[in-house]
Amino acid sequence: MAALSRRVLWSVSYLLRQTFPIIHKGHFLNLFKGSWRQVLSVGIGTSLCAVPVGQRSDPLLSNESLIRRAASLVTDSTHTFLSQTTYALIESLTEYTKAVHILISLQQKYTSLLDQMNSSEESAIWQVIIGARVQMKKLEEQNQKYEACWMRAVSLSEMAAEAAYQAGADQASVTVRNHIQLVQTQVQESREHALKAEALLAASQCEEIRKTIVEDKSHPPDGDSPINSLSDVEEIPEAYLRED
Known part of the structure; x- marks a missing residue:
């Protein structure tokens, strides 16, 4: 039995030497002396290189279907962007309109008490009016910033709608175009309220x-002549409005 085992071992070693004649014992052991990190890095790199770019999650989908899906994702993103910028612009226009009405109310109050106030009371009211004008100016500048952002959102939505139409995503294209029309109507309504308030402010001024x-005509100061020309009365409001 022992002789049979020695024969089997000798036969196996002989076959190995015949198959790998250049690998000796020392060389064979050196194969396992390399760093396992190097082996792992080579394996990972090979795996990453084997992944094709733009691989489909579903091999049954055609290229046209994938493009339509991508176009729909773009329209969804522009829909969100347009909705948010529209909300910001309308809210800003609403706050601006409120500020204009507050200024109108202050000026009307000032005008109604013009012949009843002393100089200190008049100065105090003017300080309040100036503060209201500063607030209105800040909101007007904010409107300009939001409107520029809103217009970019509208432009992007229009391009997304066209891209969806060209890709065959007709429903997504129609949805975006309807949304554009809706927000344009909402913004226009808010603009009209602001314009009406500005017209009332100009009339109040x-x-x-x-x-x-x-x-001044009723109580002309000493050494000064009252204003008698109607043309002077018409020119002063225009200059006043330009200053604002």
């Missing part, structure tokens, strides 16, 4: 100046 001129 004109009334204030007219009444001031009347008061």
Whole structure:
């Protein structure tokens, strides 16, 4: 039995020497002396190189289907961007309109009390009016910033709608175009409210100046002549509005 085992071992070693004649015992052991990190890095690199770019998650989908899906994702993103910028712009326009109405109310109050106030009371009211004008100016600048962002969102949405239409995603294209029309209507309504408030403010300013001129006529200061020319009355409001 022992002789049979020795024969088997001798036969196996002989076959190995015949198959790998250049590998000796020392060389064979050196194969396992390399760093396992190197072996792992080579294996990972080989695996990454084997992954093709743009691999489909579903091999049954055609290229046209994948493009339509991508176009739909783009329209969804632009829909969100347009919705957010529209909300910001409308809210800013609403706050601006409120500020204009507050200024109108202050100026009307000032005009109604013009012949009843002393100099200190008049100065105090003017300080409040100036603060209201500064706030209105800040909100006007904020409107300009949001409107520029909103217009970019509209432009991107229009391009996304066109891209979806060209890709065959007709439903996504129609949805985006309808959304654009809706937000444009909403923004236009808010703009009209702001424009009406600005017109009322201009009228209030004109009334204030007219009444001031009347008061000056009734109580002209010493050494000064009252304003008698109607053309001067018409020119002052225009210059006043340009200053604002």
